[in-house]
Amino acid sequence: MAEKAAKKEKIPRQSMPEQGAQARKRNFEEVPLGYPEESAVKEAERCLQCKKPSCIDGCPVAIDIPAFIKHIKEGEFTKSVRKIWERNALPAVCGRVCPQEIQCEERCILGKKGEPVAIGNLERFVADLEREHGKGDLPPKSKPTGKRVAVVGSGPSGLTVAGDLILKGHEVTVFEAFHKPGGVLVYGIPEFRLPKEIVYSEVNFLERLGVRLVCNMVVGRTVTTDELFEEGYEAIYVGVGAGLPRFLNIPGENLIGIYSANEYLTRANLMKAYLFPEYDTPIARGKNVAVFGAGNVAMDSARTAMRLGADTVRIVYRRSRNEMPARAAEIHHAEEEGIEFYLLTAPTRFLGDENGRVTGMECLEMELGEPDESGRRQPVPIEGSKFQLECDLAVIAVGAGANPLLTQSTEGLNLNRWGYIIAEPETGKTSKKAVWAGGDIVTGQATVILAMGAGRTASDSIHQYLTWGW
Amino acid sequence: MFEILKRQEMADGTVVLNEISAPMIAKKANPGQFVILKANETGERIPLTMADTNPKKGTVTIIYQVVGKSTALFKSLKVGERYQDVIGPLGKPTKLEKVGNVVCVGGGTGVAVLHPITRGLKELGNHMASIIGARTKDLLILEDKMRAASHELHVCTDDGSYGHHGFVTDVLKEILKKENIKLVVGIGPVPMMKFVCKLTEEYKVKTLVSLNAIMVDGTGMCGCCRVSVGGKTQFACVDGPEFDGHQVDFDELMQRLQAYLTEEAEAYEKHKCECKAA
Numbered sequence: 001m002a003e004k005a006a007k008k009e010k011i012p013r014q015s016m017p018e019q020g021a022q023a024r025k026r027n028f029e030e031v032p033l034g035y036p037e038e039s040a041v042k043e044a045e046r047c048l049q050c051k052k053p054s055c056i057d058g059c060p061v062a063i064d065i066p067a068f069i070k071h072i073k074e075g076e077f078t079k080s081v082r083k084i085w086e087r088n089a090l091p092a093v094c095g096r097v098c099p100q101e102i103q104c105e106e107r108c109i110l111g112k113k114g115e116p117v118a119i120g121n122l123e124r125f126v127a128d129l130e131r132e133h134g135k136g137d138l139p140p141k142s143k144p145t146g147k148r149v150a151v152v153g154s155g156p157s158g159l160t161v162a163g164d165l166i167l168k169g170h171e172v173t174v175f176e177a178f179h180k181p182g183g184v185l186v187y188g189i190p191e192f193r194l195p196k197e198i199v200y201s202e203v204n205f206l207e208r209l210g211v212r213l214v215c216n217m218v219v220g221r222t223v224t225t226d227e228l229f230e231e232g233y234e235a236i237y238v239g240v241g242a243g244l245p246r247f248l249n250i251p252g253e254n255l256i257g258i259y260s261a262n263e264y265l266t267r268a269n270l271m272k273a274y275l276f277p278e279y280d281t282p283i284a285r286g287k288n289v290a291v292f293g294a295g296n297v298a299m300d301s302a303r304t305a306m307r308l309g310a311d312t313v314r315i316v317y318r319r320s321r322n323e324m325p326a327r328a329a330e331i332h333h334a335e336e337e338g339i340e341f342y343l344l345t346a347p348t349r350f351l352g353d354e355n356g357r358v359t360g361m362e363c364l365e366m367e368l369g370e371p372d373e374s375g376r377r378q379p380v381p382i383e384g385s386k387f388q389l390e391c392d393l394a395v396i397a398v399g400a401g402a403n404p405l406l407t408q409s410t411e412g413l414n415l416n417r418w419g420y421i422i423a424e425p426e427t428g429k430t431s432k433k434a435v436w437a438g439g440d441i442v443t444g445q446a447t448v449i450l451a452m453g454a455g456r457t458a459s460d461s462i463h464q465y466l467t468w469g470w
Numbered sequence: 471m472f473e474i475l476k477r478q479e480m481a482d483g484t485v486v487l488n489e490i491s492a493p494m495i496a497k498k499a500n501p502g503q504f505v506i507l508k509a510n511e512t513g514e515r516i517p518l519t520m521a522d523t524n525p526k527k528g529t530v531t532i533i534y535q536v537v538g539k540s541t542a543l544f545k546s547l548k549v550g551e552r553y554q555d556v557i558g559p560l561g562k563p564t565k566l567e568k569v570g571n572v573v574c575v576g577g578g579t580g581v582a583v584l585h586p587i588t589r590g591l592k593e594l595g596n597h598m599a600s601i602i603g604a605r606t607k608d609l610l611i612l613e614d615k616m617r618a619a620s621h622e623l624h625v626c627t628d629d630g631s632y633g634h635h636g637f638v639t640d641v642l643k644e645i646l647k648k649e650n651i652k653l654v655v656g657i658g659p660v661p662m663m664k665f666v667c668k669l670t671e672e673y674k675v676k677t678l679v680s681l682n683a684i685m686v687d688g689t690g691m692c693g694c695c696r697v698s699v700g701g702k703t704q705f706a707c708v709d710g711p712e713f714d715g716h717q718v719d720f721d722e723l724m725q726r727l728q729a730y731l732t733e734e735a736e737a738y739e740k741h742k743c744e745c746k747a748a
Contacts, residue, residue, distance in 0.1 A: 177689055178687065179508055179557070215555070216557045218558070218560070218689060221558065221559060221560060223494065223498075243689075243691045245691070245692060245693045247693065254697075254698060254726065256726060256729045259693075259694075262691055263693055263694045271515070271686070276737070277740050279512045280539055280540055280737060282730040282733035282737070355725060355728070403690055403691060404690075
């Protein structure tokens with residue numbers, strides 16, 4: 001056994017080819033290019049097929065990881081993707097945007113001494129192969145139950161619920177407020193990280209399974225949850241995302257050229273403003289860009305600004321590198337593309353010209369003090385450290401809060417003091433009968449896969465309810 | 471869905487009315503609320519406050535001025551053709567209540583937004599004096615409808631070609647001097663709303679305005695439409711579009727409406743060239 005392990009370890013973790021930094025920083029094409037078949041099989045061979053695999057525990061939707069990898073090793077790619085579908089309807093998305101390094105791959109036994117199996121890359125490989133060359137076979141569905149479920153929001157958690165419940169034989173309708181489905185996968189995550197065609201293809205897969213999709217439907221305005229019950233829906237899942245931009249609340253924030261990351265990315269991604277004037281939605285193309293915050297959304301914003309022709313793009317963050325919440329890979333990609341980091345820097349006000357356009361900002365240097373309630377060390381301003389930075393475009397990416405549009409129009413839905421929906425962690429049940437909730441509208445801004453995990457939990461509970469009662 | 475059932479050009483073809491099939495929106499909409507429309511795949515999301523709704527027929531009516539590429543594209547849609555997307559009703563409805571004497575002041579296509587509000591206030595038993603204005607007679611819209619929705623109607627033109635020669639604020643001032651007015655509703659170009667509010671502030675009369683900020687999603691998600699109201703940032707899409715006019719920073723709004731001036735001109739020019747070529 002030890003010998004076998006040692007032999008396997010000789011195959012190094014297969015790297016994924018990607019577009020070079022100089023070329024990619026000016027285009028919107030995807031950065032990593034995917035495994036060729038040979039690398040995928042080689043990488044799959046590295047998996048030890050542990051008897052008690054801990055990678056599965058690290059996966060919020062508990063994909064049978066060793067099983068799907070075994071199929072790749074054997075060249076059974078369709079079987080492999082089917083294995084993933086049992087637990088995850090969006091493998092091409094998750095293979096790209098899941099933080100595997102803190103989930104499945106972190107638990108991989110190979111990672112103890114060397115590098116873990118590239119589980120995410122393999123997931124992406126089989127999902128892409130199926131999408132591009134698959135016969136379009138669908139997984140088997142249970143016989144129809146005649147029960148109708150409404151899913152509010154077509155982001156990752158809503159799509160997961162839809163995929164789960166359609167396979168269990170229920171009728172599922174997904175309502176989306178935007179004109180296109182996908183939620184944050186479409187308006188938030190940029191094309192170069194997650195091509196929209198992939199999201200639409202995964203949504204299309206759900207539609208082929210029988211999921212009905214209704215766009216332009218603002219639940220809370222066009223229709224209320226109670227009206228959905230009156231129409232005959234027996235269960236409602238609310239996965240509307242966080243969707244309320246946070247600003248810095250400093251003077252000058254309403255100057256032209258200052259965007260929330262939500263607005264900036266929605267214009268660029270959903271509205272395809274990077275193709276203006278071919279597409280009609282405009283977006284400011286800054287030369288000196290400042291992005292506030294250091295999470296994945298900040299990295300996405302910074303890299304988008306670079307692709308829109310900026311000379312300099314700076315991430316301005318009030319804590320230090322250690323506290324940056326973005327994935328290491330995203331920070332690395334940003335740095336490769338020439339994004340600069342102004343750490344321990346906090347803006348205090350924006351400066352503008354006579355036309356109300358932003359021209360710069362005043363900042364303070366910070367140092368780290370005692371840990372705050374988030375457990376991270378609190379930034380404290382250094383006296384007399386005031387300085388100015390120029391910018392003609394600023395993007396504020398310091399997180400999102402709970403959008404009250406749906407929650408305020410739904411009676412009987414208990415919210416916490418920040419406006420997020422209170423849902424039982426084990427079931428996703430809310431205080432309102434037959435209403436479940438999950439994803440960012442429950443947890444606050446988190447990751448795609450955690451939202452999907454919440455969707456999985458809720459769909460199990462919804463299925464139980466539709467079979468046995470509340 | 472979203473088929474154009476009726477189309478009418480007004481004000482010398484610079485303003486267009488579309489009655490659009492949108493049953494779910496029509497059922498829910500109230501005066502003061504808006505919809506977001508997108509003509510086609512590459513189109514922009516454009517917010518427009520509804521000029522009318524017909525829940526029985528399942529239609530909403532919009533009236534817009536052609537000012538750039540997107541509205542030119544809207545104008546090119548014929549009866550029987552469809553908007554790709556219509557979303558709504560969005561924003562808070564106007565709080566209609568009986569207060570007594572009310573003056574409704576409208577300029578340009580703002581009159582279209584003002585009309586259902588005026589009608590609603592009249593139905594509640596308010597005494598309605600209305601003032602509508604335009605640059606010149608030919609650009610005036612909805613005179614008959616506003617007359618029917620009001621007890622008295624005053625018409626103003628900047629060039630004196632019809633009605634009172636001068637601004638709506640001239641007439642408003644005369645009314646404020648003479649009568650005990652409880653509420654003024656002012657909807658129109660930003661400078662008009664600004665001067666209406668300046669005047670009513672002097673007379674300490676509560677004034678509602680409806681703001682046409684630039685928007686993307688219209689559901690409070692992006693913050694593009696932020697306006698300063700009473701020194702606080704508000705989102706026109708979910709906190710408005712109507713606000714207490716005495717609290718609104720109109721100068722900031724005017725600047726923010728110019729955010730994409732260059733891009734808008736570029737897109738409109740390109741569109742005109744393509745139309746000529748075709």
